[in-house]
Amino acid sequence: MAESAVEFVPDEHGGVTVMRDGHPQSHVDLEDPGHLVFEYVQHMAAAIDATFPAPDPIGVTHVGGAGLTLPRWVHRTRPGSPQIVLEPDELLTAAVREELPLPRGHRIRVRPQLGRPGVAALKDDSAHVIVVDAFDEGRVPHDLQTREFFGEAARVLRPDGILVMNSPDEPGWRHLSDVLTGAREAFPALAVIAMRDVIKGRRFGNATVVASHRPIDVDEVRRQVNRWPFPSGVLSGNQLTRRTAGGAALTDATPRPSPAAPDPGQWRVR
Numbered sequence: 001m002a003e004s005a006v007e008f009v010p011d012e013h014g015g016v017t018v019m020r021d022g023h024p025q026s027h028v029d030l031e032d033p034g035h036l037v038f039e040y041v042q043h044m045a046a047a048i049d050a051t052f053p054a055p056d057p058i059g060v061t062h063v064g065g066a067g068l069t070l071p072r073w074v075h076r077t078r079p080g081s082p083q084i085v086l087e088p089d090e091l092l093t094a095a096v097r098e099e100l101p102l103p104r105g106h107r108i109r110v111r112p113q114l115g116r117p118g119v120a121a122l123k124d125d126s127a128h129v130i131v132v133d134a135f136d137e138g139r140v141p142h143d144l145q146t147r148e149f150f151g152e153a154a155r156v157l158r159p160d161g162i163l164v165m166n167s168p169d170e171p172g173w174r175h176l177s178d179v180l181t182g183a184r185e186a187f188p189a190l191a192v193i194a195m196r197d198v199i200k201g202r203r204f205g206n207a208t209v210v211a212s213h214r215p216i217d218v219d220e221v222r223r224q225v226n227r228w229p230f231p232s233g234v235l236s237g238n239q240l241t242r243r244t245a246g247g248a249a250l251t252d253a254t255p256r257p258s259p260a261a262p263d264p265g266q267w268r269v270r
Contacts, residue, residue, distance in 0.1 A: 005022075006095045008100070011027070013027065013035070014032075015029035016099070018100075020066065023137075023138045026068070027067070027069060028067040028068070030100060033103070038206075039195055039206065039230040039232070040133075040194075040207075041073075042225075042230065043164075043208040043225060043228075044070060046224035046225045047193065048162070049077075049224045050220040050223070051162050052128055054078050055077065057078050058078055058128035059126065060082075060084070060127065060128065060131060061086070061126075061127045061129070061131070062086065062131045062133070063086050063115035063119065063130065064085075064086070064132065064135065065086070065093060067096055070133070072103065072108075075103060075108065080107065082107045083106075083107060083109065084118075084122075085108060085110040086114070086118035087113075088114045115132070116141075116144060123156070124155055125157070128158055130162075130164070132164070132166065133165075133166045138260055142250070142256055143255060145250050146182055146250045146252050146255055147182035147249045147250065147251055149182075150183045150186040154186040160213070162211065163183075164209070165209040165211070166207075167179050167258060168204065168259065168261065169207060170204050172201060175256070176192070176209075177245075177246060178250050178256070179209065179247075180192070180209065180244045181248060183209060189216045190209065191216050191218055191221060191236035192207050192208065192235045193210065193232060194232060195230055195232050196231045216236060
């Protein structure tokens with residue numbers, strides 16, 4: 001992966017947006033790490049809160065680091081949580097550490113590794129949560145969306161663990177249907193969280209995939225999602241199966257990155 005151009009842009013939310021090659025990667029509020037601005041990061045936090053209530057520590061592996069927004073949130077809400085961040089862009093990590101220092105006492109370890117081999121190197125049953133929020137030139141890398149990747153993630157997760165993954169798609173969910181078909185082979189329980197206009201197929205946008213070995217408490221996920229300001233919905237069970245019918249699992253032999261946003265840098269809701 002090529003080294004990236006990194007910018008730090010202060011905004012009206014009292015924090016900083018981390019830009020990588022012109023794409024917004026993270027929003028960080030050093031004074032309040034619980035202030036999550038991107039809607040899909042709120043959805044990821046809701047899924048984690050629904051599964052592992054604070055403040056008990058949890059082991060989290062993050063595929064993709066950027067501004068380390070969610071690791072900071074986990075540290076704030078669950079102090080003492082051991083966290084591994086797989087972020088291959090060492091210049092990005094160094095710039096973030098200098099411009100947006102991590103809090104004292106954190107247990108966040110950033111490894112300069114690509115996500116796929118980094119996950120493959122992890123021990124069985126070693127993580128409560130795997131977070132996949134990785135982008136290369138504005139698209140989710142193809143090798144993080146295949147049935148083989150989901151098999152590795154299932155191996156690394158504890159029996160009570162969850163995978164949360166940002167999987168943007170266009171209206172119609174053609175790509176997301178393929179991603180979910182592969183995930184379903186490794187995880188019997190799936191749910192998708194997205195803003196309502198994304199769920200209704202009105203625009204390109206982020207969908208947060210939640211996958212687990214055990215049944216997902218969808219009612220609790222909805223309750224947690226509703227704590228955040230964006231109008232969002234949760235699909236699961238037969239509803240989700242019908243919505244994504246016809247999907248074909250992506251494989252290492254037939255990979256595909258996520259679709260590119262129609263207007264890079266503008267589609268994420270702030």
